[in-house]
Amino acid sequence: MRVLVVYATTEGQTRKIAERIQARLAGAGHAPTLVDATQAGPRTDPAAFDLAILAGSLHAGRYQAALVDFARRNAAALNAGESAFVSVSLSAAGDDPDDWAGLARCVETFRSETGWRAERLHHAAGAFRFTRYDFLKSWAMRFIAYRRGESVDPHADAEYTDWDALDAFVDEAVAAAQPGPAAAP
Ligand SMILES: Cc1cc2nc3c(=O)[nH]c(=O)nc-3n(C[C@H](O)[C@H](O)[C@H](O)COP(=O)(O)O)c2cc1C
Structure with missing residues (x-):
């Protein structure tokens, strides 16, 4: 399966997470393409992949502008195909209800400003x-x-970061994107 992994990072943790996703995919025999959102040109088209995984981290309640731009530019292709979002934050490291409510608001803002529904979502604790x-x-x-x-x-x-939980999320996203058994004639 061809999988596009687009990430944005400020201090490096989301790059590390994206590289882990890449390694997990490659280890399972898939063909991942890892792209830094700041380098994503018009040829980085999610429509050319079976699955697109985007990852970005929160800084003062916002994901990186390059990731927001990428998701907005490619919202139609992302919504039409299989996609998943990894949100990286320190709020996700705890269980404070206010922090989690804040995370939900950040994701909702991201969805409404990009138009990408990003329904398959994983909150990864950062660093x-x-x-x-x-x-x-x-x-x-x-x-x-x-x-x-x-x-x-x-x-x-x-x-x-809970690496096992991240691996499990990647496996689920791949399974959901894989074509099911052919329907009986
Ligand atoms: C200046 C700054 C602001 C941050 N703001 C938030 C925030 O609003 N909510 C949150 O949960 N985490 C916040 N964090 C934590 C980051 O999301 C966390 O450190 C993450 O691992 C950063 O990922 P990166 O290394 O890929 O940039 C902030 C971190 C920094 C340094």
Whole structure:
């Protein structure tokens, strides 16, 4: 199966997630094409694939502009074919109902501004990347960690992604996109 994986990342965790998706697909004998949304040109057409998986991360309640642009430009093809969305965030690392309500709002905004229905959805927990934050971001993220009641080492990264859950989601998306047994004549 030909699978398009388009991702957008700010600090690298969603690239790592997209690479994991690519590896999972390749390991199962599929043909994944991995594309950074900032590099996606007019030739990156979801209609040429059996399945398209898009992944982006939340920063201040928004997914990366390049991913929003890609989904908007290709909404018709994405809606017409098989597609799946991986939303990466730190809210998904916990079980705070307000955080999850916020995630639902972010996804809804993404859907309405792109026109892509993105019905097959996986929320992946992301990471603190203190080694990549600038001074201001580092303090903002320390504050967020403090509010979440987490003690983080401000000089180290902390990853919360559940790789098994991601693999299971990829397997489900592939199974749903696979043509079923031929109907009896
Ligand atoms: C400046 C900043 C803002 C963020 N805003 C949100 C947010 O609004 N909601 C959320 O759940 N996570 C938020 N996060 C957490 C990121 O989604 C998380 O760190 C994710 O792993 C980033 O993925 P990336 O490395 O692919 O950019 C934010 C992180 C940073 C650094």
